[in-house]
Amino acid sequence: MTDKPFSPACERNREPILPVLLQQFAECRRVLEIGSGTGQHAVWFAAAMPWLTWQCSDRAEHLPGIQAWLDEAALANTPAPVELDVAVTPWLLPALKPAQPSGGTAGEASPTFDAVFSANTLHIMGWPEVEAFFAGVDTVLGESATLVVYGPFNYGGAYSSPSNREFDDWLQARDPASGIRDFEAVDRLAQGIGLRLVEDAEMPANNRCLVWRR
Template identity: 70%
Template sequence: MTERPHSPSCDRNREPILEVLQRHFQDRHRVLEIGSGTGQHAVYFAAAMPWLQWQCSDRAENLPGIRMWLDEAQLTNTSLPVELDVATGPWPRAGAGDGHFDAVFSANTLHIMGWPVVEAFFAGLDGMLADDAIVVVYGPFNYGGAYTSDSNRDFDAWLKARDPRSGIRDAEAVNALAAGIALQMVEDVAMPANNRCLVWRRAPTAP
């Protein structure tokens, strides 16, 4: 029998991330998780926030493992995971109302992508977010072009040795991409292990 994929870091960071999500997602309805990875975050967060409809997404090779976690959890507020490569699309639509998601969550993804794919990440969000959507991104970030810790500097070197296109992103550059699709930063939360949760809310469009 194939074992479910497991990420120890998901076990370590899920509680502090949940505190942020519960604060910002308390009035949300439809959440798209981009880069669901193993699926561990999805089942933990969906179980803790049953008022949300949680939609997992990831590249095709990760979907079987995500399905294993979802199948075991048997939650009523999770759907089958959908394939999403943010570099190429197509981007999913929510299954209710106007098809827009009013919340997005993504953990440990932007430093894995090349910068053009990070740009595609925000460009893709533009067409599928509700007017007042909230976006939460978790991971390591640099500030003012500088590492926030020696461990992040070492991690960045490891990332670049594995794939020169990857690397820890500058928070200011990421925030500029968010601002380009009318997302305004509402919180930048310090997290354990020198990570951050960046939280944006989309400004409603004028009538």
């Protein structure tokens, strides 16, 4: 059996994030989590929102750990995680496509999710991957769909706190392509796929929970 990975950050931020999701996902039925990491967020949020299906995704090396968390929780609304690398475009993943309705045409292109959630991912990616993230989200979100992104952001090109500056230095020392993203640049990408910002919620530890909707 695969040992369950553990992220202290997930334990800390899951409770502040949950009220935002409860409000924003109240009418949602299928949510795609991009970059599910350990799987801790998935079991916490899916248990709190049993009316929706929470689809985990991540790079292949993270899937066994995610599955370990899902297996232990044994929730009815968490299908097996699927492999997704945002940089590999287009996102041609049959596992993300629902079965065609009776009378449907095979291969019909149809958005499959009414919400996407991603936490602590954009600052880990290089900027081309961030662009690929939004391009891919565009292909899986339907009309009136919602995107929620959690993490640290700069505003007006400035750090929101000394700790975020230190964190950004650490990120770039580890990988020069990574780093805390400017909110304005990310919002332009969201607007480019027809999303409008509906909430910018302050979170603990100088993080934000950004919500866009079509």
